[in-house]
Amino acid sequence: MRTEGEVVYLDYNATAPMRPEALEATVSAMQTVGNASSMHHLGRDAATRVDHARRQVADLLNCSPGELIFTSGATEANNLALHAAYARGGFLMTSAVEHPAVLEAARSLTAGQPDALVVLPVDSDGALDLELLSFTLAERDVALVSIMLANNETGVLVDLRPVVEAAHTAGALVHTDATQYVGRLPLDLSELDVDLLSLSAHKFGGPQGVGALFVRRGAALPYRPLLVGGGHERGWRAGTLNVAGIVGLGAAAEAAGKRLEHEAVRIGELRDRLEGLLLAKVDDCHINGRRLARLPGVTSVTFPGVPADAVLAAMPHVAASDGSACSSGAPSPSHVLLAMGRSREDADSTIRLSLGYATAEQDIERAAEAVVAGVQHVRTVLAATDAP
DSSP, X not given: OEEGGGEEEOBTTTOOOOOHHHHHHHHHHHTSOOOXXXXXXXXXXXXXXXXXXXXXHHHHHTSOGGXXXXXXXXXXXXXXXXXXXXXXXXXXXXXXXXXXXXXXHHHHHTTTOGGGEEEEOBOTTSOBOHHHHHHHHHHSOEEEEEOOSBOTTTOBBOOOHHHHHHHHHTTOEEEEEOTTTTTTSOXXXXXXXXXXXXXXXXXXTSOTTOEEEEEOTTOOOOOOOSXXXXXXXXXXXXXXXXXXXXXXXXXXXXXXXXXHHHHHHHHHHHHHHHHHHHHHHSSSOEETTTTSOBOTTEEEEEOTTSOHHHHHHTOTTEEXXXXXXXXXXXXXXXXXXXXXXXXXXXXXXXXXXXXOTTOOHHHXXXXXXXXXXXXXXHHHHHHHHHXX
């Protein structure tokens, strides 16, 4: 997709452009008035819109509408899930490559008892050690296991079925941060038996500032809302409902669901084309997590010795990232790549290119040319700087 100034947008993992259906629905809702909790007909109309959106999201996930709690996004949903589950007592278990919205929430909750947090390592591809997970579950009283479905930096997918089986056998609940997965690959919560799942609208073409937490009916979860007040969302999330945002989330969910399988195949082919061009034209580069199943639209590419921020600056007509957009500009290198055993230098020499529903073939060609030229330019500058 191209935007102002013919910029090629390849930063879908940071945020996706709003789908036309979501934009139209959001604007339409913003042009109406009504609090979804009010009893007059305008309030009831707003409540009807919210109910419809809840059904649209439930259809995408194949769950019950009553199992969804609307939030301000996945960060709030993650925090709510961990906050409630930790109140059960016991340990929290997660992985070293989780999004900060999970890792930092877990660290905050266990700050008074750091030993109550178990952070599982990953291998050089970003894969979990399932034997270590099972052993730890057998040795400790774990309240919650939180493992993401798809990594936001590398796109590496996790098969949660053995995780769920091991956790439930040990009496633990399972939460997954599915922010990068929902709306990009098929997901059926009647088959994937997680207890809690977080999502965010803007990752698959909805508006920013709205998301949801799935809480499976019957899950042994203590009632622990983060926000208290008027008792909205069955008491789990106080505050006037963001009707326009929720309506946009629902419209994006319906639009994504209709095109899901076709988009996944097409985007995967474009990603493979992009990687092929980069590997063919740039000496000494590699793709992180390439040996594992990944999201179709994500590639994490390391150019050893070439600072990622310099490469991005050298290709202003391509919108990409040097890691997670939630931590871009931070002085520390990617915790995900460090957990995968990369050096600090390699972590700082990695860019993430993420494609989506509006990415076109010509975008891939232009992006590849820009990345190749950017890397060559930075290498030339560094060589000149190092010359005696």
